[in-house]
Amino acid sequence: MIIVENLTKDFNKQTILKGINEQIEDGERLVIIGPSGSGKSTFLRCLNLLEKPTGGKIFVDDVDITAKGVDINAVRLKMGMVFQHFNLFPHKTVLGNLTLAPVQTGLMKKPEATEVAMELLKRVGLADKAKSYPVQLSGGQKQRVAIARSLAMRPRMMLFDEPTSALDPEMVGEVLDVMRDLATEGMTMVVVTHEMHFARDVGSRILFMCDGAIAEQGTPDQVFTNPKCERLQQFLTSISF
Amino acid sequence: MGLSFLSTPPPGWEEGFLFDVYRGLIRGNGWVSLLEGLGITMQIALGAVVIGVALGFALSLMRISKSKILKGVAAVYLSVIRGTPVVLQLFIWWFVVFAATGTTRLWVAIIAFGINSAAYVCEIFRGGIMSVDKGQTEAGRSLGLSGIKTMMFVVLPQALKNALPSLGNEFIMLIKETSVVGFIALVDLMRAANLIMSGTFEPVVPLFSAGILYWIVITILTQLLTLLERRLRRSDNR
Numbered sequence: 469m470i471i472v473e474n475l476t477k478d479f480n481k482q483t484i485l486k487g488i489n490e491q492i493e494d495g496e497r498l499v500i501i502g503p504s505g506s507g508k509s510t511f512l513r514c515l516n517l518l519e520k521p522t523g524g525k526i527f528v529d530d531v532d533i534t535a536k537g538v539d540i541n542a543v544r545l546k547m548g549m550v551f552q553h554f555n556l557f558p559h560k561t562v563l564g565n566l567t568l569a570p571v572q573t574g575l576m577k578k579p580e581a582t583e584v585a586m587e588l589l590k591r592v593g594l595a596d597k598a599k600s601y602p603v604q605l606s607g608g609q610k611q612r613v614a615i616a617r618s619l620a621m622r623p624r625m626m627l628f629d630e631p632t633s634a635l636d637p638e639m640v641g642e643v644l645d646v647m648r649d650l651a652t653e654g655m656t657m658v659v660v661t662h663e664m665h666f667a668r669d670v671g672s673r674i675l676f677m678c679d680g681a682i683a684e685q686g687t688p689d690q691v692f693t694n695p696k697c698e699r700l701q702q703f704l705t706s707i708s709f
Numbered sequence: 710m711g712l713s714f715l716s717t718p719p720p721g722w723e724e725g726f727l728f729d730v731y732r733g734l735i736r737g738n739g740w741v742s743l744l745e746g747l748g749i750t751m752q753i754a755l756g757a758v759v760i761g762v763a764l765g766f767a768l769s770l771m772r773i774s775k776s777k778i779l780k781g782v783a784a785v786y787l788s789v790i791r792g793t794p795v796v797l798q799l800f801i802w803w804f805v806v807f808a809a810t811g812t813t814r815l816w817v818a819i820i821a822f823g824i825n826s827a828a829y830v831c832e833i834f835r836g837g838i839m840s841v842d843k844g845q846t847e848a849g850r851s852l853g854l855s856g857i858k859t860m861m862f863v864v865l866p867q868a869l870k871n872a873l874p875s876l877g878n879e880f881i882m883l884i885k886e887t888s889v890v891g892f893i894a895l896v897d898l899m900r901a902a903n904l905i906m907s908g909t910f911e912p913v914v915p916l917f918s919a920g921i922l923y924w925i926v927i928t929i930l931t932q933l934l935t936l937l938e939r940r941l942r943r944s945d946n947r
């Protein structure tokens with residue numbers, strides 16, 4: 469469980485996150501939507517401390533991860549993150565991408581890590597690409613590898629920052645399918661996305677962010693069929709799905 | 710060894726350009742001293758590049774570290790080394806620092822050029838590290854790798870690959886720059902040519918011979934470097 473208390477974040481004296489309060493339960497599939505520049509990525513990146521919060525507190529399983537002396541790496545072990553631009557390691561094979569962190573963090577020995585990696589690659593349908601290098605993959609394949617790479621660390625929660633935004637349209641589906649599978653298995657997920665169908669089908673709760681704050685939140689039904697705040701109504705018409 | 714048995718010019722070589730070639734390269738075994746000089750040149754450049762790469766690598770890590778002290782030390786180093794002529798540095802190492810230590814001229818030259826080169830190598834490595842996308846570090850860290858392990862296993866392998874061609878260039882530069890070691894009486898290729906010239910009072914043959922030797926070595930290395938770059942680029946889009 470994650471509890472966010474009055475989270476703020478400044479960049480160069482400019483306040484980007486303006487006091488966010490949120491509670492994310494285990495097994496939830498929280499989908500964050502909102503216009504570009506509203507602070508969605510920043511919020512997500514604060515959750516695993518890729519950005520250092522300016523103010524407020526974040527509790528992960530009752531541990532305040534913003535406190536001094538917290539082992540950031542240990543916190544991150546619990547949370548996988550998938551990026552818009554995949555960020556695969558180009559100098560490693562697909563298999564090497566998956567085994568690097570489990571082995572180097574001491575989570576697994578090489579043979580076990582390899583076995584786990586192959587299993588995951590099978591799951592995302594890319595077992596035959598184990599020996600390939602990232603440049604040899606399509607965008608959709610890259611993102612599936614990136615998801616598998618995060619899963620190799622056996623995280624309890626997955627953060628996705630616009631995982632399909634950099635993909636050609638015909639590749640979006642294959643990545644969303646993998647994410648759907650994860651959701652079905654009960655993985656706790658926080659997903660920033662512009663894929664509204666996905667948000668509606670898979671999300672257990674939707675957050676609408678606007679100007680560094682959560683402007684509205686609720687079940688997919690509430691948010692999509694019955695939006696209250698005007699900005700959300702505008703946003704939903706503007707993306708017209 | 711050599712062709713010193715030719716103590717008189719071979720028939721037809723008694724005058725003109727051929728005589729100059731004879732007295733410059735053959736009579737006093739000039740060609741041998743040129744090749745020996747080239748050997749010294751290459752030893753200095755190779756030794757210096759090894760020191761330069763090791764020290765330059767350490768400096769680049771200091772420069773990107775969070776410690777103000779390490780950053781400061783590296784900045785002063787770069788500023789001093791790059792702000793003064795390499796010949797001056799060579800003199801200071803030879804006539805001041807190592808003056809009473811009995812260190813050989815060759816070693817002093819290697820150290821002087823190595824320490825000089827490190828300043829430039831440092832910037833090559835730093836550029837290589839900076840050229841690695843920020844997303845790589847974020848991916849590494851988000852997987853739970855420490856900052857150091859992310860550096861070692863994610864950033865540096867890519868940075869070194871990016872830096873390799875520039876390091877090759879630095880070696881080529883060093884070969885040319887070492888031509889001033891004659892100032893501390895080391896007989897490198899340049900100095901060997903100079904000695905022949907002052908023995909025969911004939912400049913064309915020794916100077917052009919030295920020039921051709923430098924050119925051959927550097928051209929071969931440049932070609933190898935181009936090949937290497939092409940290989941690296943190919944592995945980028947394999």
Ligand SMILES: Nc1ncnc2c1ncn2[C@@H]1O[C@H](COP(=O)(O)OP(=O)(O)O)[C@@H](O)[C@H]1O
Binds near residue numbers: 503504505
């Ligand atoms: N590292 C940064 N430095 C300065 N400004 C930033 C940085 N990251 C994000 N911002 C700013 O914060 C705002 C929110 O960005 P972001 O969280 O990426 O929005 P979103 O993901 O919703 O599009 C933007 O105005 C962006 O310019």
Ligand SMILES: [Mg+2]
Binds near residue numbers: 508509510629
């Ligand atoms: Mg974003």
